[in-house]
Amino acid sequence: MKVNAALVGSGNIGTDLMMKALRSDWVNPVWMVGIDPDSDGLAKARQSGLKTTHAGVDALLDHIETDDVKIAFDATSAYVHPENSRKLEQRGVLVVDLTPAAIGPYCVPPVNLQEHIGRQETNVNMVSCGGQATIPLVAAVSRVQPVKYAEIVATVASKSAGPGTRKNIDEFTRTTANGIERVGGAKQGKAIIILNPAEPPMIMRDTIHCLTEDTPDEAAITGSVREMIGEVQKYVPGYRLKNGPVFDGRRVSIFMEVKGLGDYLPEYAGNLDIMTAAALRTGEMLAEEMINGTLRQAAVNA
Amino acid sequence: MDLTGKTVKLHDMCLRDGMHAKRHQITTEQMVSVASALDDAGIHLIEVTHGDGLGGASINYGFPASTDEDYLQAVVPRMKNAKVSALLLPGIGTVDHLNMARDCGVHTIRVATHCTEADVSEQHISSARQLGLDTVGFLMMAHMVEPQQLLEQGKLMEAYGANCIYCTDSAGYMLPDDVSARIGTLRAGLEKDTEIGFHGHHNLAMGIANSLAAIEAGADRIDGSAAGLGAGAGNTPLEVFNAVLDRMGVKTGVDVFKLMNVAEDVVVPIMDQLIRVDRDSLIMGYAGVYSSFLLHAKRVGEKYRIPSGDILVELGKMKTIGGQEDMIEDVALNMARARRELKVAQ
Numbered sequence: 001m002k003v004n005a006a007l008v009g010s011g012n013i014g015t016d017l018m019m020k021a022l023r024s025d026w027v028n029p030v031w032m033v034g035i036d037p038d039s040d041g042l043a044k045a046r047q048s049g050l051k052t053t054h055a056g057v058d059a060l061l062d063h064i065e066t067d068d069v070k071i072a073f074d075a076t077s078a079y080v081h082p083e084n085s086r087k088l089e090q091r092g093v094l095v096v097d098l099t100p101a102a103i104g105p106y107c108v109p110p111v112n113l114q115e116h117i118g119r120q121e122t123n124v125n126m127v128s129c130g131g132q133a134t135i136p137l138v139a140a141v142s143r144v145q146p147v148k149y150a151e152i153v154a155t156v157a158s159k160s161a162g163p164g165t166r167k168n169i170d171e172f173t174r175t176t177a178n179g180i181e182r183v184g185g186a187k188q189g190k191a192i193i194i195l196n197p198a199e200p201p202m203i204m205r206d207t208i209h210c211l212t213e214d215t216p217d218e219a220a221i222t223g224s225v226r227e228m229i230g231e232v233q234k235y236v237p238g239y240r241l242k243n244g245p246v247f248d249g250r251r252v253s254i255f256m257e258v259k260g261l262g263d264y265l266p267e268y269a270g271n272l273d274i275m276t277a278a279a280l281r282t283g284e285m286l287a288e289e290m291i292n293g294t295l296r297q298a299a300v301n302a
Numbered sequence: 303m304d305l306t307g308k309t310v311k312l313h314d315m316c317l318r319d320g321m322h323a324k325r326h327q328i329t330t331e332q333m334v335s336v337a338s339a340l341d342d343a344g345i346h347l348i349e350v351t352h353g354d355g356l357g358g359a360s361i362n363y364g365f366p367a368s369t370d371e372d373y374l375q376a377v378v379p380r381m382k383n384a385k386v387s388a389l390l391l392p393g394i395g396t397v398d399h400l401n402m403a404r405d406c407g408v409h410t411i412r413v414a415t416h417c418t419e420a421d422v423s424e425q426h427i428s429s430a431r432q433l434g435l436d437t438v439g440f441l442m443m444a445h446m447v448e449p450q451q452l453l454e455q456g457k458l459m460e461a462y463g464a465n466c467i468y469c470t471d472s473a474g475y476m477l478p479d480d481v482s483a484r485i486g487t488l489r490a491g492l493e494k495d496t497e498i499g500f501h502g503h504h505n506l507a508m509g510i511a512n513s514l515a516a517i518e519a520g521a522d523r524i525d526g527s528a529a530g531l532g533a534g535a536g537n538t539p540l541e542v543f544n545a546v547l548d549r550m551g552v553k554t555g556v557d558v559f560k561l562m563n564v565a566e567d568v569v570v571p572i573m574d575q576l577i578r579v580d581r582d583s584l585i586m587g588y589a590g591v592y593s594s595f596l597l598h599a600k601r602v603g604e605k606y607r608i609p610s611g612d613i614l615v616e617l618g619k620m621k622t623i624g625g626q627e628d629m630i631e632d633v634a635l636n637m638a639r640a641r642r643e644l645k646v647a648q
Binding site: 064149151153157160163166167169170172174190192193194195196197198202206207209211242243244246251253255 | 325360361362391392394396397398416418419421423424426453621622625626627628629631632635636648
């Protein structure tokens with residue numbers, strides 16, 4: 001048994017997520033919503049047997065009951081998401097938000113997926129690609145000892161950053177910084193994003209710097225970091241430690257590379273994979289809860 | 303070259319680009335003293351922020367001696383004629399920082415992106431314009447694209463609301479013909495009332511020659527810094543450039559002797575090291591590497607016992623761009639490992 005889901009947004013993220021969702025044991029993608037009739041994502045969705053519309057989320061609303069859509073993944077933009085979410089939640093659809101709008105609580109699966117179980121949340125936010133790639137490692141340090149400040153630098157290939165990401169760059173830095181604090185456990189967080197146009201495109205790189213309050217316990221932190229990397233690799237196999245942890249006084253630095261599966265964009269776009277794989281993992285958790293009956297369908301008007 | 307009768311606005315970078323050369327440790331008192339002296343010499347526009355712009359305070363780029371807010375609040379009220387600008391790199395700083403800078407009284411916001419990524423600046427440029435600020439689009443590492451591509455990016459920034467577009471030679475890589483081609487293409491393709499600017503680095507000692515080429519091709523604003531205090535081999539030394547322009551009959555409104563005195567008596571004494579075309583800066587200019595990497599590479603090179611020049615060459619090969627300072631330590635770690643493995647193998 002699977003739970004039917006809609007993909008809202010037919011850009012890079014929505015399309016990559018669709019390709020992963022088609023392989024899921026818990027989630028069954030049935031709709032893709034776009035706004036551009038010529039979008040490549042919508043064409044791919046039609047080829048894969050999904051119903052599609054280019055008339056935005058409103059066109060989906062009439063089909064929610066007939067197609068039994070219970071989960072929607074929103075990969076539009078931070079500006080559009082609040083209105084999409086309001087409409088979908090009103091119809092009883094649970095929303096997994098892949099934009100940096102961050103209306104709902106943050107979910108970074110290897111750190112806090114378990115905490116979301118049984119909470120009856122109607123909107124869960126996936127922070128950002130950079131957040132998914134780095135917050136697990138901030139948490140890996142902060143679970144060993146207090147982190148006063150954590151900072152991440154996410155560098156992605158220009159080709160992997162669509163127009164939504166580009167318009168929302170401030171939302172990316174703010175939401176990621178908040179996620180570093182709330183989910184990563186750092187007292188203060190900062191996020192930096194760089195788009196690099198090199199050809200051939202560079203594989204996503206992420207650097208995580210933490211300042212611990214006391215002298216870092218090198219052995220414990222190194223062990224914790226390696227264990228966390230293993231957790232992330234369960235859903236993003238190309239999540240790889242390049243260097244570190246490096247210890248310099250109270251600074252702990254970790255240098256990561258994220259290679260994707262090459263589902264929609266080529267392998268360099270690990271930023272897509274880490275986001276879509278985390279979102280799918282979250283959607284699957286919600287689906288599992290629905291199937292097990294531990295989650296009532298959270299319609300406001302139901 | 304005949305530039306007689308032209309008018310050019312000089313924009314001083316000591317207190318922003320110079321922050322790189324000072325590991326961001328210029329004090330508010332030093333900022334006030336340098337800015338006041340520049341103001342007195344007749345400089346129109348003075349940039350003040352962390353070297354990597356508003357919000358640049360970080361492990362990656364370095365924590366500054368004071369906050370951007372403190373710097374701006376200290377300098378802006380002391381200016382008699384000069385205006386103050388602030389730099390902002392989307393992805394590092396946000397519109398929140400921009401609003402803060404406006405509240406501190408800055409006149410100009412310069413929104414900087416890599417030369418192919420102008421579309422990340424829409425939020426920031428349109429906000430600055432709506433606030434009524436002099437709004438500049440600043441296209442960095444401009445040697446990496448052809449003039450036509452630079453123009454397309456400049457047009458995006460112009461459409462978002464920038465009233466001035468810069469060709470920025472962040473690596474100090476360009477030669478005068480490169481500058482002429484880019485500035486000329488911008489001048490021909492942008493709106494008539496959009497100003498054009500050039501920001502040079504002196505890594506190949508081309509700061510003056512390139513800035514002259516820029517004026518000849520139609521630039522209205524030229525960046526430089528007194529005594530050249532800036533990243534890499536520094537920016538175009540402004541006191542020298544101003545003297546050259548004076549000889550060539552270009553109007554800048556800046557007093558030749560007063561600016562010399564600012565450079566010699568106020569800026570040089572606060573330098574931590576001589577700003578000159580040393581081997582590493584020359585490598586950056588020759589290989590097209592972002593000038594701000596210089597001191598980071600020297601520090602990391604010392605730590606891991608890798609020649610800093612080797613690190614810079616590798617960063618150039620990797621096509622790193624402005625902001626990727628985190629890759630400097632990563633590269634050094636890779637090189638240190640490779641050298642250890644080589645030793646073991648021998």
